Amino acid sequence: MAVMKFGGTSVGNARAMQQAIDLVAREKLNGAPLVVLSACSGITNKLVRLAEASGRSALDEALLLAGEVRRHHLVLTVELIKSSELQAELAAKIEEYVAGLEMLARGVDIVGELTERSKDTFCSFGELLSTTIFAAAMKEQGHDAEWLDVRRVMITDDNHGFARPLGDICRENAGTIIRPQLDAGTIVITQGYIGAALNGRTTTLGRGGSDYSAALLGAWLHANAIQIWTDVDGVMTCDPRLVPEARSIRIMTFSEAAELAYLGAKVLHPDTIAPAVEKNIPVWVLNTWHPDAKGTLITNDTERLSGMSYGGLVKxxxxxxxxxxxxxxxxxxxxxxxxxxxxxxxxxxxxxxxxxxxxxxxxxxxxxxxxxxxxxxxxxxxxxxxxxxxxxxxxxxxxxxxxxxxxxxxxxxxxxxxxxxxxxxxxxxxxxxxxxxxxxxxxxxxxxxxxxxxxxxxxxxxxxxxxxxxx
CATH class of the missing domain: 3.30.2130.10 (VC0802-like)
Known part of the structure; x- marks a missing residue:
């Protein structure tokens, strides 16, 4: 069983989301995967701006941003979903989410203070919206897929903005809530980045936390691979915006990947590596737009690494x-x-x-x-x-x-x-x-x-x- 995590650019519009759906369907031939999604590209930034506008009592600006979030997902629904009946059903769900977003904005405006707890709630709407549309599209296309609110599984402390999962509880939840569906052949679609404290309040794992979510869920479910799908051909020898001749790295160790993440490489979230190292789960960094490219394999498997020795030189x-x-x-x-x-x-x-x-x-x-x-x-x-x-x-x-x-x-x-x-x-x-x-x-x-x-x-x-x- 694989965990497939898709970043914001991989679900940012209808074309990208359909490509991701096709990749999930292809992976299903090897067993039902767990699919972890980020918010559509640009939406989390918009939600942060919305929250900040609410906190400084700029309610008109906040409601304008909420309208932009609504329009993006309505357009995505119309372009991706064929059935007019399902379109109407999704439009109602989108409206329900955005109405909640607007109510939260009005509440923060009245209080005149934006707390980290409220900010976490604002930011959670991006992943809830993207996964709702993705799951509906998969089901419409005939796939056995179910949407799951990850807050039933990802139970965290109450350190809002940078919450840490309560491992024993989460591991048990993953085994009892997610595993039976996967074993029955059902594709499970859930959110990265967000969780819930013991009191039920929404938390977030920090920006870029979708990678961390995917790795944690993979470790708890004993996955045989964690796939990070993005818009580049794996981890690069350097930022291609700085070096046009940058190349994709075929294989690297966990320690190299972790060091790169902490030193500023953008492909992986720094915390992603730890759960994979603990369970020795290989991590693949792959390109949504070029799925047949080799991408990058991150592993401590000595047999695989010895086949591509590089003499200790620069990666x-x-x-x-x-x-x-x-x-x-x-x-x-x-x-x-x-x-x-x-x-x-x-x-x-x-x-x-x-x-x-x-x-x-x-x-x-x-x-x-x-x-x-x-x-x-x-x-x-x-x-x-x-x-x-x-x-x-x-x-x-x-x-x-x-x-x-x-x-x-x-x-x-x-x-x-x-x-x-x-x-x-x-x-x-x-x-x-x-x-x-x-x-x-x-x-x-x-x-x-x-x-x-x-x-x-x-x-x-x-x-x-x-x-x-x-x-």
Whole structure:
């Protein structure tokens, strides 16, 4: 049994949704799959804007956005569904959802405050709408398929906005609610991203949480594969918007994929890998528009990996823009203990995550998201020493399993970047990542130079392939 997760672009319009339906029908030949859907592309952003408009009492704007959500799904229904009777039935369901959305907006407007709990409820409507239409279309086309409200299964804590599942309860629910339907040959269609707390209130797993939902459900149901369907031919050697010659990676380890996700690669949500690693379930990243392309297999299966050994060289280059460097210099560091605890304690107090770090005897440099730190944090840091900030920088990370143990790789990285001004270098605990920081204006030059250095030779044959063109 496979879990098939389709992202927003794979269900964004009638043509995309029909393609996804055809893929699910094809997979059914191997046993009924569990289908996990995101909201249609752009809808979650619209719902966030709607929620924020309600919170600042811009009710007219909020209701206008609700109307756009209604129109999108009504058009999708008309284009996808053939039966006028079923169209009318779905239109009534869409109206019921949107009426609930509008009622919530009015309630928040009256109270004058948008809570995380209310925001979770706003955001849940996208997945509920996309799965309702998808399930109806599958049934109309003669498939044995059932819609399932995932909030019956995905029970979480009450940390709204970033809820974590209660594993034992969820595992039992998956076995008693989903498994019997799959075993009976019924395709189950449900939502990613959302869940419910023990009190029944809707929660969300965080942006991009549909991948996480799919992996968790796959682990609880002992799936033999988790398929992540998107609009690219798998995990790429680099962002093709930066490097047109970027290739699809045929196979990679869980540790490589996790590192790439945390370092800024957009294909996978960072949390996706953990449940798959726990159960050793292979994860496939595939292209909805080119389903016969090989895509990327993520696995720790030594037999599969040994068939495509790459000698510990680079697999991919990840970029994270919108960063800044905070440099802290202090003589208090020299030969004394406790300074780093104070430093990291300051970041912890303000909930700021450090991306990259480099240190010397009397200075520490860290990178953080350029939008996440406050003047209050900077004041606390200035109590420790002299503080300088460099804005508009990006982290570039070169990733490959056992990279640190491969002789000459670091030399190749930095010699190829001799014409690029490196603002910071970091290679520490991770054996599979060498990172550095450049100004944002130098990102394109840096990654294209690195890509040519590591992906233009014979050493990459059999591991990477050029992606098919998207129609």
């Amino acid at each position: 991919s280059i990840a970029v994270k823009k919108g960063q800044c460097i905070i440099n802290i210099r202090s003589n208090r560091m020299l030969g004394r203990y406790g300074f780093m605890a104070e430093l990291f304690g300051a970041f912890s107090r303000y909930g700021v995550s450090i991306e990259m770090i480099s240190s010397s005897e009397v200075s520490v440099s860290v990178t953080v998201d350029d939008k996440c730190f406050s003047e209050e944090l900077l004041q606390d840091l200035r109590a420790l020493g002299q503080v300088d900030i460099e804005h508009r920088v990006a982290t570039v990370s070169v990733v490959g399993d056992n990279l640190r143990m491969s002789k000459g790789v670091a030399g190749r990285i930095f010699s190829s970047l001799r014409d690029v001004n490196l603002r910071m270098i970091s290679q520490g605990a991770s054996e599979i990542n060498v990172g550095f920081v450049v100004e944002e204006k130098d990102v394109e030059t840096a990654v294209n130079t690195l890509h040519h250095e590591f992906f233009s030779g014979e050493e990459t044959v059999g591991i990477f392939e050029k992606p098919a063109g998207i129609p």
